[in-house]
Amino acid sequence: MDKQLDLLQGTLDMLILKAVSLGPLHGYGVLLRIQQISRDRLEIQQGSLYPALYRLEHQGWIASEWGESENNRKAKYYRLTAAGKKRLQTETDKWNRMAEMIAGILGTKREEV
Amino acid sequence: MTGWSQIRSWIRATLRRSDMETEMDAELRFHIEDYADDLVQNGVAREDAMRRARLEFGGVERAKEECREARRVNLVDNLTQDLRYAARMMHTNPGFTAVAVLTLALGIGSCTVVFSVFYNLLFNAFSARDASRLVVPALQDADNVGKADGNLEPLTLHLADLDVVREQNQVFEGVVGYITAGGIVLANDGAQQYQFYAARVTSDAFEFYAVPALLGRGVVTDDGKPGASPVFVMNSKTWKDTFKSDPGIVGKSFTVDGEPRTLVGIMPSKFQAFGPQEQIWIPVTRTSGTPRVAGEFPAEILARLKSGVSLNAASADLDLILRRLAALHPDDFPKHFTARVESATDALVGPSGGGPIFQSDIKHLLYDLLAAVMLLLLIACSNVANLLLAHASVREKEIAVRCALGATRRRLIEQLLVESSVLAVTACLLGYAFAWIGTKIIAAMLPQIMGASLGSRIGAETSLGLNLPVLLFGAGVAALTVLICGLAPALHVLRPDLQPHLTGPGNAGDGSFRHGKFRAGVVIAEIALSIVLLTGAGLMMRSFFVLTHVDLGFNPENVLLVVFLPPPSHGRTPAVQRFASPQGQLVLREVVERLEALPGVSEVAIEDTIPGYGPTRGPEITVPGATHSEEAGLLACDENFLRTLELRLTRGRWLSPEDVQTSQYVAVINKRLASDFFGDANPVGGQLKVKSFKGPTGPPQDTSFQIVGVVEDVKSVGPQQPAMPIAFLPYTVRGGFALLLKTTVKPDSLTHAVQEQVWAVDRDEIIGLSSPLKDFLQKNTYATPEFSLMISAPLAGISLALVVVGIFSVMAYSVSLQTHEIGIRMALGAQRKSILEMILAKGARLIVAGIVIGLFVSYALMRFLASQIWGVSLTDPWTFGGVVALIMLAGLGACLLPARRAASVDPMVALRYE
Secondary structure: OOOOEOOOOOHHHHHHHHHHHOOOEEHHHHHHHHHHHOOOOEOOOHHHHHHHHHHHHHHOOEEEEEEEOOOOOEEEEEEEOHHHHHHHHHHHHHHHHHHHHHHHHHOOOHHHO | OHHHHHHHHHHHHHHOHHHHHHHHHHHHHHHHHHHHHHHHHOOOOHHHHHHHHHHHHOOHHHHHHHHHHHHOOHHHHHHHHHHHHHHHHHHHOHHHHHHHHHHHHHHHHHHHHHHHHHHHHHOOOOOOOOHHHEEEEEEEEHHHOOOOOOOOEEOEEOHHHHHHHHHHOOOEEEEEEEEOOOOEEEEEOOOOEEEEEEEEEOOOHHHHHOOOOOEEOOOOHHHHOOOOOOEEEEOHHHHHHHHOOOHHHOOOEEEEOOEEEEEEEEOOOOOOOOOOOOOEEEEOOOOOOOOOOOOOOOEEEEEEEOOOOOHHHHHHHHHHHHHHHHHHOHHHOOOOEEEEEEEHHHHHHOOOOOOOOOOOOHHHHHHHHHHHHHHHHHHHHHHHHHHHHHHHHHOHHHHHHHHHOOOOHHHHHHHHHHHHHHHHHHHHHHHHHHHHHHHHHHHHHHHHHHOOOOOOOOOOOOOOOOOHHHHHHHHHHHHHHHHHHHHHHHHHHOOOOOHHHHHOOOOOOHHHHHHHHHHHHHHHHHHHHHHHHHHHHHHHHHHHHHHHOOOOOOOOOOEEEEEEEOOHHHOOOOHHHHHHOHHHHHHHHHHHHHHHOOOOEEEEEEEOOOEOOEOOOOOEEEOOOOOOOEEOEEEEEOOOHHHHHOOOEEEEOOOOHHHHHOOOOEEEEEHHHHHHHHOOOOOOOOEEEEEEEOOOOOOOEEEEEEEEEEEOOOOOOOOOOOOOOEEEEEHHHHOOOEEEEEEOOOHHHHHHHHHHHHHHHOOOOEEEEEEEHHHHHHHHHHHHHHHHHHHHHHHHHHHHHHHHHHHHHHHHHHHHHHHHHHHHHHHOOOOHHHHHHHHHHHHHHHHHHHHHHHHHHHHHHHHHHHHHOOOOOOOOHHHHHHHHHHHHHHHHHHHHHHHHHHHOOOHHHHHHOO
C-alpha cells in the first residue's frame, strides 16, 4: 500500500489552520509542519498550498506579516487570528463527530443490526 | 465579520495590485529557494536542486492565478476586459448593435412612459403634505347597491356637522371642508368685471394641505375668525390667463360676490386642491360650534388619516359618528348607509370617480396599460434574445476555442452577460430619451383630453415627468432585460460538446437544429404576444369608434351651450323661474336677439338642459286609456331647438312660435315614448298627462298636453345608455335657463363675445357655463377611452414593428445558414420560385403557429378589458380578423426580403463558399 495518502477534499484548510495554530509559519514552513506532524504520510501539492493560504487570509482566519526566516531570507509569516481560532475549533469538532460516526458505521457488526 | 474582512481584503488587493503581485512573487520564490536549500542539504547538487524544486512545486503561474482568484482581484480585470470586448463587439457589428439597442430602448422607453403615467396618477397625484394619507369620506347607499347610481358618493356635510366629525373622530389628523356648489361669482376690480369659479373653504384648509403659495400667502386660520378682514386666494392659471401674471394684483381689493375682499395670494400651478375647476378660494367666516345656517350648501370633505390608521378603521369610526348625525338630521342621509373612507387617489381615479353617468375607472385602465407595456417589453426582450442567440451561434467557434484554451464556463457566461449589460445600459439611456419625449407628449395631451375645466381633476396636480421612482423603474426594467436577453445565449454556451465546432466547417448551421427550433419558438411567442396587444388595442379602437359614432339623435357639431346661473342681486331665484317671469322673459328675448345678430351665429334656441346628458327622468306620465305610467324626461325649449340641434321629425309638427309665445300646453314626444304608449298607432292629436307637473310658478299639479309631433330618439343619459322617453314642451310653460347657439365658426371662439352681449343687457347675469356641446361629449364620455387609446395604440404599433423585425431577423438568419443547402438544391435543378416558396412557407408556419396561440391567449385575456370596452363584443370577429390579417401581411412582408435573397443565391458561389 502507498505510504502517502491523498488529501480529502476540503481538509487542507483545516490542516493549515492547525499548523499555524502551533505558531507563526511561512508557507514552506506550513508544508513542512504538516508533513512532520503527519510523519510524512500526507502528500500536499505544493502549488495548491498558496491559493489555500490566500483564501484563508481573505476569509480573515489567518493574517500575514513579513519577517526573517531561519536562514536570514525575507519570508511571509502566517498566524492564526481570533476568528481563525474559532473556526479551527468548530472544524475540529465537526471532523471528530464525523469521523466517530463513520467509524461507528463501518464498525457495525452483523448481530448489531 | 468575515464579510467585512473579505471586502477589506478585496479592496486592499484591488487598490494595491502591484504590491500584491511583488509579494506573491517574493513569497513563491522564497518557497522554492528554501526547498532547494533543503534538497542541497540532503545531498542534491545545487543546480539540480533548483530544477527539482521548481518541478515539484508545479505551475507557478497557475498557482498565482488561483491566488488572485482567492482574493477576487480578477473581478475588476475581467470586467474591464469584458467591457472592452463588448465595446469592440458593438463597434464591429453596427447593424446588430443598432437593432438591438433600438429594440430594447423602445421597450424600456414605453415601460418608463406608462409607469410614469401610472405612478404619477396613482401614487403622486397630490402635491399635499403626506399625500398618501389623504382620504375622502364617502357614503354607500345600501338600498342602491348594484344599481347604476349605486356607487360610493363622496360625503358632504353642513359645516356644523363637520365640526362634530372633527371633534368626535379618533382617526383623522385633520378634517377640512370646502363648498363648491353654486360657486360661480362675479368679481370686479373697479375697472373690469370677471366671473370666477369660487369655492368657500374652512379657514384651516390651506394649512392642512400645506402647499406654499406662489405669491403672497394662502388662507390662514385667522382669516376665518369673525371680524377678520375678508380675503381670497387665486389659482395660478387664472392669474396667468386673466391677469397676465401681474404680481401687482396681490394685495389689491376686489368686489367679490358683492363684498369687498383683498386678494392675498396666488397658488402655484400644482395646486388644485379644493374643487376641480375653482379659480378663487374664499375662507368661510365662522366660529366652531355655530349652529347650522339655513340654506347653506353642504361642504365636500378632505381628511388626513393619523399615521398607522387603516382605511377600514377610519370607516368604522366615521360610520359611528355619521349614524349619530343621521339620527339628528334624517333628511340629510340615505335611509340605510355605510360610511366608507376612500383614499383620495381612489376618489379621484377609482371606479367611483366621475359619478354614475360619467363613470370612468381610470385606475383599472392604468393597471391594464401597465400589463400591456410589460407584454411589449417581453416582445422586445425576446427579439433581442433572438438576435443575441443568432449572434452567439455565429460566435460558437470563437467560444469553443476559448473553452479549449481553458476559459471556464462561468467566465464565458460572465462575458456574455457583460455584453448584454452594455447593450442594456445604452438602451436604457436611449429609452430614457424616448420616455422623456413620450411623457412630454402625453403631458401636453392629457389636459386637452381630461380637461380640468369640467369636473375631472385628473392630472390637475400631477406632473407627468421622469422623477426618481420612474427612472429607477426604468433602470430596473433594463436590469431585467439583461437577465432575460443575456440568459438564452449564455445557456447556449453551456452546451457540453465543443468538438463539432472545432472540427466542423466553421458554420454552425448544421449543428444548430435544436437552437433553430428554440429561436422559432421565441418568434412564435413574440407573435402570440403581439396578437394580444393588437387585439386589445383593436378592441379599444373599435369601441372608441362605435362610441363616437353613436346616433345621438341630434348633431352636436358647432353648437355652443350657454347656461345662466341665478345672480346674487336677484335673491338667488333659480334661473328657471326667473326667465319664465315676464321681466325675465324680456331679458332673455333681448339677449337672444343680440346673440342672433352676432357674426358667426346662425340659430339661437332657448332650452333647459345639456343635450345628451339631460333631461333626467322626471315626473310620471301617462296617456288617457293607458293602464300604466312611466317616468319621462321633460325638456323645455323653443321653436328653434329642432333646427339648432337638427332633430329629426318623424310625425306631425314641431313646436310653433305661437305655441311658445302664447304658452300652449302642447308637446312633441320622442319615438320611445310614442311606442311605449301608442305602439304603432299615430300619437299626434292624443293627450299626454303629466302627474304633478311643476311649472315655473305655482304648486305642482297634474297637467295635460296635446301631442303635436314625434321626433327620433335623443340620447339623454350620455351616449352609452339607451334613449329614455322624452317630451319636448314650450319653455314658456316650464322655464328655460340655457341657450344653444348654432355657429358657422368654431363655437368656443364666441364665448367672450357672448359674455359681452349678455352683460350689455344685464350686468349682474352669471353665465354658469359657456362651452361647445362637443366638449361635453369629449370630457364626459370620450375622454377615458381616448386616453387609453392614446397610450395603447402606440404600444400596439411598436409591438407590430418589433414583431416584423423579429420575424425578419430570424428568417434572414436561417436563410444565411441555409445558403449551402439552397446552393445544392439549385444546382440539382430547383427553380427560384420553389426556393422562394420554401422560405415563405417556413415563415408562414411560424406566423400561423404564433397567430393560433395568440388568439387563444387573447380570447382568455380580453375579459380583463371588459371595463374599458363598450359597444363591441370582447370577441369581436372584425377586430380579431383584422389583427390576424395585419400580422399575416406584416409577417410575410418581413419574410419576403430574406426569401428573395435566398432565391437569388448563385449556386456556384454557394457551393464554393466555405
